[in-house]
Amino acid sequence: MQTLDRDLGRVNSLETAALYSSRPLLGVGISVVFIGLAALFAGLWSGTPPTSLFIVVAAGLGAYMALNIGANDVANNMGPAVGAKALSMVGAIAIAAICESAGALLAGGDVVSTISKGIIDPAGLAGGHTFIWAMMAALLSAALWVNLATWVGAPVSTTHSVVGGVMGAGIAAAGLGAVSWPTMGAIAASWVISPVLGGAIAAAVLAFIKWQIIYQEDKIAAARKWVPILIGLMAAAFGAYLALKGIKKIVKIDIGTALLIGAGIGAAATALSTPFVRRQSVGLENRNKSLKVLFRLPLVMSAALLSFAHGANDVANAVGPLAAIVHAQEAGDIAAKVSIPLWVMVIGALGISFGLVLFGPKLIRMVGNQITKLNPMRAYCVALSAAVTVIVASWLGLPVSSTHIAVGGVFGVGFFREWHAERRSRRLSGTRPESLRLPSEERKRRKLVRRSHFLTIIAAWVITVPAAALMSAFWFYLLTSLLG
Known part of the structure; x- marks a missing residue:
């Protein structure tokens, strides 16, 4: 009987292991089905071959x-809330899927630059199907790069991936002179500006919370005063952002x-949240752990708003090459700006939504748990x-990446x-701190930011544009030589 029990236990373990190992294959299978259905839908919508083949x-x-956007980019919005345990993984995925879709469909930009922020002169791509091949190469290379980054666990900018793809295909098709190098210089500058500005603001807000709330003798009283103001500041930032970007339709x-x-x-928001925070704070003990309760709901709301804003803006950039191909096929010309079909x-x-549900948890855990330890207060700062940062960047006219800002905030x-x-x-101690008196290996172990992740992410950011550009140039040459 004991032998039978052991055998049944082994079978059960084998079934569990097989089920676990089949998860990635299930995700890949669903993804392939979705891609096929999207292509079929486009074919039925656009007409009959050969006109619709490119579409x-x-x-x-x-x-x-x-x-790939769902698997990588969206993690930046939900990672801090999950890492702070304000949201479960399932709750975060559900909120992000709804808000991202709502942002894309309700407030998504109705016009997008076909050349991804004007980095390529369309006149150089006007011959035959050159423009369509270039956009296809850009789309394929950007998707492959983001897929690779997700696989290695590096949050990268999908917008920058598309920019690199368009640049590489444009150079392959029309030479270096087709590129607007001042625009590329501004984009390269954003690699530094986005994370540094995001990190500096997050660190400044955390310092404010520490000195105005955490280190006060009566922490709860201080929280009743300042938390509604912080909520109002968050609402003001999102209100201005969505007014500026989200309702341009x-x-x-x-x-x-x-x-x-x-x-x-x-x-x-400040006026409305004041009585809410006061009610929440009733009966709380005067200690740091109690403060986390007051930041949990605002953090969840901010994560939802970040997802809505991301869907309203970044999705249009990602499907820009597809919209450009559709316009070129249907109108027979190349326009600087085109409408995005519904x-x-x-x-x-x-x-x-599918990418987030199937592959998003990996990057959500990376951003939320593996860079540094987050609680609701720290995640709220991010x-x-x-x-x-996005409002400041819009005011200054700087092209910034939401990915770089969010991850930079975590690092900050x-x-x-x-x-x-x-x-x-x-x-x-009045002297050298204890950590400095420890051996170097022990000091590294006690660091609050994991240096391996820091270096991996920075490296991925730096090489995103050139890597996507090289891949795009390769695909452009391959497509034009085989099919052009």
Whole structure:
């Protein structure tokens, strides 16, 4: 009988292991089915071959790109909330899928630059099917690069991947002179500006919370005063951001009007949240652990708003090459700006949702747990810095990446914690802090930011554009030589 029990146990373990190992294959299978359905839908929508053949293939590539956006880019919005345990993984995926799709379909840009922010002169790609091959190569290379980055666990910018893809195909088709190098210089500058600005703002907000709330004698009283103001600041930032970017389908709003709208929304949010925070704080003990309760709901709301804003803006950039191909096939010309058909946005929105559900948890855990330890207060600093940084960048006219900002905010919080811990240790001991008296290996082990992840992510950011460009040039030469 015992032998039978052991055998049944082994069979059960084998079945469990087989089920676990089949998970990736299930995700790949669902992805392949979705790509095929997207291509079929595009074919039925666009007409009969051979006119629709390019659109069918491009729709499949666009669906593949959208899957990768969901697997990689969306993790930056939900990672901090999951890492802070304000949201479960299932809850985060559900909220992100709904908000990303809503942002793309309800407030997504109705016009997109076919040349990805003007980095390539369309006149150089006007011969025959050259422009279509270039956009296909750009879409394929960007999707492959984001897929590779997700596999190695590096959050990268999908917008920069598309930029690199378009640049590489443009150079392959029309030479170096087709590239707007000042625009590329601004994009390269954003590699530094985005994470540094996001990290600096996140660290500054965390410092403010520490000195105005955590280190106060009556922490709960201080939280009742400042938490509604912080919620109002978050609401103001998102209100201005969505007014500036999210409702451009309805009305064009300049930065000054957007800031006024944001200020009004922020004031209303502060007034409404004051009694809510007061009720939540009743009966809480005067300790740091109690403060986490007051930041949990605002953090969940900010994660949802970040996802909505991401869907409203970045999805259009990702499906831009697909929209350009559709326009070139249907209108027979190349335009600087084209309308995005609804079915293209639907493919983008659904693809993001499927990619997030099937492959998103890996990057969500990376951003939320593996860079530095987050709690609701630290994660709130990251979300607030992301919203404020995008507003500042829009005001200054800087092309920034939401991925770089969010991950930079996580790094900023972690490095500030390291600096602050060393400072407190030095002040309390009156001499060299204990960590500095330890062996070098032990000091590395006690760092609050994992250096291996830091170096991997920075390297991935630096090589995103050139890697996508090289891959795109390769695919362009291959497509034109075989099919052109």
